[in-house]
Amino acid sequence: MALDINTVISSETPGAIKLELMGQLDSAGAEDLERAVNQVLEETVEAIIFDLKDMTFLASAGLRIFAKTQRAMTQKGARTLFVNAQPQVRKVFDIVKAVKLSDIFQSYEELDAYLEAMQKG
Amino acid sequence: MEHTIAINPDLAEIREVRAWLEERLTARALQEDLIADMALVTEEVLANVIDYNAPGQGAKIEVELRLSPQRLELVFLDSGIPFNPLEEIANPDLSADAEEREAGGFGFFLVRELTDQVAYQREGGRNRLSVFRDLKESG
Numbered sequence: 001m002a003l004d005i006n007t008v009i010s011s012e013t014p015g016a017i018k019l020e021l022m023g024q025l026d027s028a029g030a031e032d033l034e035r036a037v038n039q040v041l042e043e044t045v046e047a048i049i050f051d052l053k054d055m056t057f058l059a060s061a062g063l064r065i066f067a068k069t070q071r072a073m074t075q076k077g078a079r080t081l082f083v084n085a086q087p088q089v090r091k092v093f094d095i096v097k098a099v100k101l102s103d104i105f106q107s108y109e110e111l112d113a114y115l116e117a118m119q120k121g
Numbered sequence: 122m123e124h125t126i127a128i129n130p131d132l133a134e135i136r137e138v139r140a141w142l143e144e145r146l147t148a149r150a151l152q153e154d155l156i157a158d159m160a161l162v163t164e165e166v167l168a169n170v171i172d173y174n175a176p177g178q179g180a181k182i183e184v185e186l187r188l189s190p191q192r193l194e195l196v197f198l199d200s201g202i203p204f205n206p207l208e209e210i211a212n213p214d215l216s217a218d219a220e221e222r223e224a225g226g227f228g229f230f231l232v233r234e235l236t237d238q239v240a241y242q243r244e245g246g247r248n249r250l251s252v253f254r255d256l257k258e259s260g
Contacts, residue, residue, distance in 0.1 A: 002136075026139075027168040028132040057139075057157075059164045060227035088157040095234050096227050 003029035003055075005036045013115065015046035022054040025062035033065050041069070046078050049111070053084035058092045067098040079103070083111045122188045127181040128167075130199070135167045138184055142195075145186060151193075155254070158235045162252055163195060165228035169206055170199050170248070191257055197250045204248055205241045206232075 006020040017040050025033060040048055048069060052058075070080040082104040085093060093104055105111040126141045128134040139160045146156045163184070170182055185196040210229040233239060238253040 024136070026132075026164055027135060027171075057160070057164075059161065059168065060231055061168060063227055088154065088161075091154075092161070092231065095231060098227060 003032055005032065007036065007040065008051075013047075013049065016049050016115075017043065017045050017047075018049040018051055020051040020054070024057035025055055026057055026059045027061040030059070030061035030065055033062060034068075037065060037069050041072055047115075048073060048078070048080050050080070050082045051084055052082060052086065052089055055086065055089055058089045060092075060096065060098075063092065063096055063098040070099050070103070081105065081111060081114075083108060124186045125183060127183045130171045130180065130182055130201075132168060132171055135164055135171075138163055138167060142184075142186060145188075146193075149188060151256070155193075155256075159193065159195065159254065162232050162235050165232050166195075166197050166206075166250060166252065169210070169228055170197060170201065170204075170250075173204065173209075189256075191255065193254045193256055195252050197252075198247050200247050203243050205243075206250065207239060207241050 002023055003025050004022040006022070008018040008020060010018065019036060019040065021033070023029075037048070050066070066080070066082070073080045080099070080103060082093070082099065084107065085104060090104070093099065093101065105114065124141075124145055126138055128138055142163055143156055143160055146159065167182065167184075180200045183196075183198040185194075185198070187194040187196070206229050210226055212226055212230050212233075232252060235254075236252040237255050238251075240251045240253075242249045242251075
């Protein structure tokens, strides 16, 4: 299965665009992700949230896109957050450390608590 | 036990090799995380060969899987220009700030981290990269 990408704009996460990634983010699929991200980068958003709940495979080509996205968003003063990584995918993040590990959240509960604190703060 | 598969130098064909590998390792009842690790190693090695080594048009890349009770070996053979990733790909600087680091080298870094041994040989006009993973601890 290749990579499927859903772009979600929700009132539950104001100012953020969520990208749900489903399937395998491998070397061949990284281009699809880059295209989707580039569209989001044209918008004015405070955060991109990558939901990885249904992502079963992550290769370094995908990590490169994540790292590039985080760089571009940081330059705009915006955040790049990751949630729901499966164990094997989390392992790849942990080994390579291409993105800030503090921007990776285990669950939506954890992410919501963080976003709430950020809005108050 | 030995198995072989050959693909064209095309990133989209790597999925076939991963599926081929996963099927054989699952049949041997190896642990899921080990199978996932080796699928990732396969992805990264083949992507490197295709991206940097540009094998001639129509040149196939061969992958061999060798399994013994103690050890798993994957051999990647391609007829591109001589290319030793052990010498030519530097490890990324993981100590630097995540946003300032060069993005290169992630793939081969994963290969080194997820295997117990990596060996390169130029042999009969082909690059031969072997990766090994011990099976004793993981059953």
